[in-house]
Amino acid sequence: MKMNKHWIWLLATICLVSTARSQVEKQVHAMSAREAVEYARKNSFEVKKALEDIRIQHQVNREVTSNALPQLNGSAAVNYSPRVAVQSFPNFIAAGTYGVLEQEGVRDANGNPIKAPDDFGIIAAQFGTKWNANAGLSLQQILFDGQVFVGLQARDAAMNFARKNAEITEENIAVNIYKVYYQLLIAQYQINLYHDNILRFEKLHHDTREIYKNGFAEKLDVDKVSVTLTNLRTDSLKLKTQMNNGFLGLKVLLGMPLADSVILTEKLTEEMVKSEILDTAYNYGDRREFQLLEIGKQLNEFNVKRYKYSYLPTLSAFGQLNSMAMRDQFNLFRDKWYSSSLIGVQLNVPIFDGFKRNSQIEQAKSAVKKSNYDMELLKLSIDRDVASSRNRFRDAIIAVSAQRENMKLAEDVFDQTKKKYDQGLGTNTEINTAQTELRTAQTNFFSALYDAAIAKVDYMKAVGKIF
Template identity: 45%
Template sequence: MKKFWLSNIAATGMLLLSAVVTAQQKNEFSVKQAVDYAMKNATQVKNALLDVKVQEQVNRQITAAAYPQVNASTGFTHYPNVAVQSLPNFIGPATYQVLIDEAVKNGAGNTITFPSGGFGNIQAQFGVPWTANVGVDVNQLLFDGQVFIGLMARGAVLDYYKKTAEVTQEQIKANVMKIYYQLVVGKSQLASLDANISRFEKLLNDTRQIYKNGFAEKLDVDKVMVQLNNIKTEKEKVVNSLSAGNSGLKFLLGMPQKEELVLSDTLSEAELKDNILNGTYDYKDRKEFQLLTVAEKLGSYNIRRYKLSKLPTVAAFGSYSKNAQRSAFNFFNKDEWFTTSLVGVKISMPLFDGFKKNALIQQSRYELQKTQNSITQLKQNIDYDVEQSRIKMTSVLLTMDNQKQNTELAEKVYNSTKLKYEQGLGNNQEIYNAQTELKVAQTNYYSSLYDAITAKIDWLKAAGKL
């Protein structure tokens, strides 16, 4: 029974462990898949796309200004104490005038006359304790120059945010590709280090055997061991660097760190040399140029907006309401409600604002000139970027070819030196020198390989072809 209970616990533990392992999602991406993932999950891209959605709602607000604005209202008011007003006594004079006209005498037999002290004031309440009203107001903007331009500029403003998002996407794409290929090159370098470790492990075994046979010194064995340890240490550094780079790529992609990221693409020299430095380029292919072109259009709209703000604004309005007055709260009986309605047109004409609008127009012109200057500068930057990337690309490809030849030659030298050593025709120092030259050649080759891919990415971005 106890064994059965323990076996159940073990089985349950294995299931839980399996669930944990399964929960760690594995993502095996090519560079294209990595870019696609970043376009959906990178925070910068998501925020840029949200800016587009925000502007869509702002455009709806601008459109709403051209529609009728309809508002309904209702209310009840109770006056616990109706306001009292003091008024000149207008009843007394009329009454006395009638008595005087009729020659009426007072109790003393004298004819009645106006009092010498006047008639004073009387107090009266105007209104009832309960009032109610319900109504509808309608306002329709007929003409407003700024709203008119705002409606025209909606598409351009939205396009501006879309182009901004595209610029952000292109920057993220370039960074993802550079880090991705940096890790790919690092993996190739790691494979070379593993091969070097295998060579030195074999060399260490051979040297030990030679030492046992009395044809080598203990110092020779120790030197090989030092070299082997150095290569293992270098491998550990590369492994740590690849791990850090993998985490950095996850962060750039917007991928949770707990998920596994595996890179499936490789990098070949033929791929680097394919479809590069051929054909012309067009400024309009650059996302930044497209963005500034839209900004220039918006600058023109801004000038027109301030010019039209000098024109009158015209709006129509109407109102329909009913109100009731009661001595008690009985508005829902059949007593009468009184109707009030009106329609009208309001024209507002700006006469003088201290030349504020003129200043705004001139300011907008200066801003437009700045944008046009930025376009001119961007063209120069594009020409410079393309030319520099071409020069760099040509240089790094030549360097890559040379370093590849150096690596092949260094490997041949190492193999020949090792063979001489095994045949007793060489010494350990020659082996060390050959290995050092091979390692330097390999390091330079992988460095040139990464320089080549980054140069190609920079050229494609400069030419607007990324």
């Protein structure tokens, strides 16, 4: 029993510590839409991936720079030949000896002049030692290479290209955050409206039951109100579930732990949507996609330049320092090592490559033309986006005003119908119709308000001013 109590206390302590730790780790974030965007720029995993692309490009630029810096390499090797290779060569020793004897008139034992044979044969001998070692340094420096110099010039453009890609990623995430944020605000407003409507129908349900008890209403009237009340509660529950799932999606966009909580501090109102009068003038250069195409065109132009420079000769300097040891025994460091050195300059002149460079230049020129076409197509797309989003925003603002008045009118109609019903002058059907029209008017108003907010976000993106 003592051991069981001991384990129970231990498990309880572990559970309490784990619960306390989880509570400490959970955070509550109260933020406006713009604050949510700033949070995502620091924590979104998509943004972090784009920032890694910038770091990768930085290292690529360092790699390009390394081509223009001295290249220093060291090498060392030890070779052992159990059997030194045998080489065969003409017997030049015998030929020389016979030549001297003939020249001096030497005679053989029979008194005849010595005469060289027609064939002296070959000699087989081993050249080299069993143990050989060498160590050395080599240095190479490019003095002139047009392609390397163009690569150095293109480093800034390549880095700007990576940065612009990251900005586009941030912009797309910001647009999605604004839309989800406003959608959640609308959902909260609709839940509040459902709450108000439920309170109305709970009172109506109570009043109808009292009227039924007094014999002035039918059981059918009570049932109809009960059905409507149940539907309202069910729809409200569904909307809460959808809103909770929406918050999960928002946290994923933000790069926020799902255990954390988000509180929306901004209010979506007509005044907020209508604020900041939208200018009709815009500049293509404000769009980050257009800026990206401009940088891409610049990089393609560097490509043309690079291939043209490949026709020029390349010049490089080099130097070598080597030291060797040759032994028949493994005593490489006892005796002298033999050193050698070399310094030189190398010039490579391209003469004919089968028109390869010409083909590369033409391909690069076509890539530049394609960049120009892409920019013109994007201009047309920007014009269309600006015009369509402006039209949607204008119509949405008109719809918001109209739906607001319509919702107010529907509320008045419902209130008047309820009063008539309470006085026994109206029917349950009129109440249900008025309530349905009120719900429809409320839904239409918030739908129009959301459409106006989204149209404004789309317009700000179209003119390149989402940040």
